Amino acid sequence: ICFMQNALRQQRFVREVTIQYNLCNEPWLKYSISIVADKGLKKSLYTSARLKKGEVIYLETHFNRYELCFSGEKPRSIGSNSSASDLEPEKHQNNSHHHLQNGDRGAMEHELRDVFRWSRCKKAMPEVAMRSIGIPLPAEQVEVLQDNLEWEDVQWSQTGVWVSGKEYPLARVHFLSAN
Template identity: 65%
Template sequence: MGAVLLQNTSRLQRFIREVTIQYNLCNEPWIKYSISIVADRGLKKPLYTSARLKKGEVLYLETHSRRYELCFAGEKIVKAKPPTQLHDPDIKKSPNHQLHSTNGNKSDSDNVVVDVFRWSRCKKILPQRLMRTVGIPLPLEYVEVLAENIDWEDVQWSQTGVWIAGKEYALARVHFMSMN
């Protein structure tokens, strides 16, 4: 009986995600960084991290001494890939990419619209209450923009942090925020 209970318990533990609470740089409870916190949840687009950001949530990430902000920055028109690449089944297209033709005109058929994101360092570490007062995402006078017009594919998450614009940030804590 004990062996069966142990086996069932170990099966259950495989599906339980560990969440550890830490105190942020303002001594407020945030979640300890884990890749599972920022990983897309399932196959439904509204559960993708990029979709959450596009809907108005902002991701705040902290190292042991600094706070960063990752937010949706809008859409950008870019040159489309040649049709041979678009229809090649061996080329994988990310489900986070939102590709739209700008309109039906021949001159615009070479362009697509993609979602872009902004990575910034918070100049001053503010409590959440004050952050909501000044605005989420924070206004430009509160952040130093480190990289803008980032394609979602260029945000590379790892077990220990994130790579953005060729630089690694070792993360300690993470928190999604919105104005709501």
């Protein structure tokens, strides 16, 4: 009985894969939350980790193409000193924790946080053209809608994605990497 329950439980999570044609008439996957959902318990399989390793997610509505990519690490202040601003990335050391003395205001701790960029592609191009230009696309090819997003600012749903509180109903999804 236990085996049958496990089999039924696993069967519920079998994903349906449907191919659709993108805005350039190339085959892409129909958007499904299971495509962008984290795979398993290994952090290396998390969608955010895939982006950090250089993959980029391209998402399409019926009219526009969007790009979600990793844009670096930024320090975030942690502590009681609310007047301190984030350190500039180039002034930050490579370790993940850094203490900064602020005179008699005490120590401020900084930790690195991953940040992402959400952009609208100015023109939907075939994959070959995109690869020749560069993945992620260069600044002149995209309109940056949100920069310095934390992963929690990107909320996936059954029908699309919410980025900083704005909904984008999605039709198709495609992962690309630079290499």
